[in-house]
Amino acid sequence: MPRALWSGSLSFGLVNVPVQLFSAVRDLDFHFHQLHEKDKARIEQRRFCSEEDVEVAWEEIAHGYDLDGKQVIVTDAELGSVQPRKTRTIDIESFVEHAELDPIYFDHPYLLAPAGDSEGTLRAYHLLVATMERSDRVALGRFVMRTKEYLAAIRVRDGALALTTMRFHDEVRPTKPIPTGGKKPTKQQVDQAVAVIEELSTDWDPARYEDCYRERLSRVIEDKRKRRKIEAPEAEKEPKPAPDLMAALKRSLENARAGRDIRTPVQDEDKEKAKA
Numbered sequence: 136m137p138r139a140l141w142s143g144s145l146s147f148g149l150v151n152v153p154v155q156l157f158s159a160v161r162d163l164d165f166h167f168h169q170l171h172e173k174d175k176a177r178i179e180q181r182r183f184c185s186e187e188d189v190e191v192a193w194e195e196i197a198h199g200y201d202l203d204g205k206q207v208i209v210t211d212a213e214l215g216s217v218q219p220r221k222t223r224t225i226d227i228e229s230f231v232e233h234a235e236l237d238p239i240y241f242d243h244p245y246l247l248a249p250a251g252d253s254e255g256t257l258r259a260y261h262l263l264v265a266t267m268e269r270s271d272r273v274a275l276g277r278f279v280m281r282t283k284e285y286l287a288a289i290r291v292r293d294g295a296l297a298l299t300t301m302r303f304h305d306e307v308r309p310t311k312p313i314p315t316g317g318k319k320p321t322k323q324q325v326d327q328a329v330a331v332i333e334e335l336s337t338d339w340d341p342a343r344y345e346d347c348y349r350e351r352l353s354r355v356i357e358d359k360r361k362r363r364k365i366e367a368p369e370a371e372k373e374p375k376p377a378p379d380l381m382a383a384l385k386r387s388l389e390n391a392r393a394g395r396d397i398r399t400p401v402q403d404e405d406k407e408k409a410k411a
Contacts, residue, residue: 141280142250143223145263145289145296152259153250154225156280159297160244165352219284225298227289230272236288240301247289247296260296267291320380327384334391374398 141156169178182191198214199206249260267274267290274289286301320328358365377383387397 139248140245141278143225143278145225145227145247146276147227147263147274150259150263151224152263153256154247154260154296155250156298157246157248158243159246163346163349165349165356218282219279222279225276225278225287225289227274227276229275230270231275233271233273233290236273239307240304241288242300242302245298245300246292247298264291264294264296267296324380324384327381327388331384331387331391331397334388335397 137157139155139157143154144151145154146152170176171178182193182196183189184191198209198211200209201207249256276287276289278285278287286303288299288301290297290299355365386400390397390399
């Protein structure tokens with residue numbers, strides 16, 4: 136059973152549902168320790184003063200902010216004066232259509248579970264689940280976890296409430312400053328590209344997509360444990376832009392329909408036929 140990261144109430148009008156917050160994802164990455172190669176001892180990170188070249192204790196650490204070329208020093212007490220008021224409530228402010236939410240605003244996913252097994256708690260929790268399922272809406276609310284206030288989207292997932300923290304609008308960069316340039320594609324090019332997409336379209340199945348890097352790294356660690364020789368693969372060449380865009384689109388569509396890798400060029404297929 137994972138550990139609850141936060142507990143409180145989900146406030147929906149006059150209805151308060153006691154809930155606990157659990158992370159909805161897990162970290163499966165490999166995490167390495169930094170070692171001194173000579174004696175295999177752990178590397179420690181310490182805080183040193185660049186002026187005096189001495190180690191500094193935590194209680195001597197101050198906070199500086201660079202403002203117009205000047206250092207503004209802020210104390211812990213001053214930082215504490217702007218921290219949000221700690222509450223134990225997720226206040227639902229509004230409901231929106233799921234399609235209206237741009238995924239770029241989503242941050243970290245969590246699961247909301249009933250806090251306790253009393254009849255009243257479970258009844259209120261499942262009432263909110265059923266209500267949101269029927270309305271097909273996403274709830275937007277705010278809550279404070281640790282020392283930060285979060286905007287959150289709450290929806291139903293597999294019969295339970297899922298909460299995703301969100302970025303505020305001014306944290307998302309506008310697309311206009313990003314240069315795109317170039318001419319618009321022709322209708323024929325767009326039609327051909329859409330045909331490739333249609334050929335590759337399928338139902339969403341998350342199990343089809345594995346972390347290939349983690350699998351390769353796992354094999355390297357296992358080979359090292361068994362003292363096997365590890366050979367690094369040759370670096371792949373950077374693909375060049377297609378000189379004939381229509382020919383490349385046509386070839387991609389042919390590969391997709393034939394069940395081949397859509398990146399297979401003509402010459403590679405000819406080589407395979409020659410070998411056969």
